[in-house]
Amino acid sequence: MSILSSLRSSKLITWKPTGKLQQTLTRSVERKGISLHSGKVSKVKLCPGFSGQGRYFDFRSNLVPASVEFAQVSPLCTTLCKDGVKIRTVEHLLSALEAVGVDNCRIEIENLDDQCDEAEIPILDGSAREWVAALEEVGLEIATDVDGKSYEKIAPHVNQPVHIWRNDSFVAAFPSEVVRVTYGINFPQAPAIGNQWFSTTPLDDLVYSKQIAMSRTFCIYEEVEQMRNAGLIKGGSLENAIVCSASKGWLNPPLHFSDEPCRHKILDLIGDLSLFAQFGNQGLPVACIIAYKGGHALHVDLARQLMGIT
Secondary structure, eight states: OOHHHHOOOOTTEEEEEEEEEOEEESSOEEEEEEBTTTOOEEEEEEEEOOTTSOEEEEETTEEEESOGGGEEEETTEEEEEETTEEEEOOHHHHHHHHHHTOOSEEEEEEESSOOOSEEEOBOTTSSSHHHHHHHHHHOEEEOOOTTSOOOEEEEEEEOSOEEEEETTEEEEEEOOSSOEEEEEEEETTSTTTEEEEEEESSOOHHHIIIIITTOOOEEEGGGHHHHHHTTOOTTOOTTSSEEEETTTEESSOOOSSTTHHHHHHHHHHHHHHGGGOOTTOOOSOBSEEEEESOOHHHHHHHHHHHHTOO
16 A cells, blocks of 8 residues: 555645655754753654654654644643653654654654653753754755655645634634745733734745744743743743743843744744654645644644544
8 A cells, every 4th residue: 555545634635746755864863951841851862764654752662653643732832642651842843853854753752860651852942943953963865664665755735724713813724835834923911022923935944944943932921930830841941941021021132033932933833733744744734824822732733624633
């Protein structure tokens, strides 16, 4: 059976050739650091993968595919869960892998602090910049399977408009010949952030590395204590997030961009929609994607709807 015939699809999308072959890393590369929510140290090793295998996590020999089928709603991050094993905060790493074009990759995770059945990807500087640098450090090559065969990479094209919304937040996708993303955010409680919009036309690996990857996660200073009381952001600091006070503005300037928070939302969106990927093919749908006040749950729900998962 061919990969094309094995793809899970729906009437909302059509899989089309990209004119490229699936890729992987030339060799392994490692990064380690503090995890944002648990505050524990973890190490990630990105390893070359066989064509057709896609991206998947390996935690103590438990394999968890980077697929929307295993995505769970969790506060302030995207979590994958399979057979009781959880991998938290996957969005920044997957965003970099998707945007740079690492279609097949085994992602080994090691908790350096404990022996629980839950792992978390290190936050690094709060962006995807260090992940992109790691990928550029080793470079990419054409992926082959165990028999030395390479596969053409195909991409999901949106056929008709689709949208997900909750209250005044929404994510929508419209048919387009190329990937275009427009994102809006609104934080009236923090005037230094306020209302922001950012668009990419089109979105490719060069635009990503120059305009999206270095955008860091952000938070409102007055909400930090509440989040920590909820067991979140135990590893958060001024070194891995940009923090905005409602009354004092940014506490750790300068920003990389004046609209860095909005750009970071696009970074998250790419990581979450990368979970649409199957068998080493493109995850990010070829569409004009427009989002306003979205978040991980809405992003993942859009991927589920496109795939026909209810």
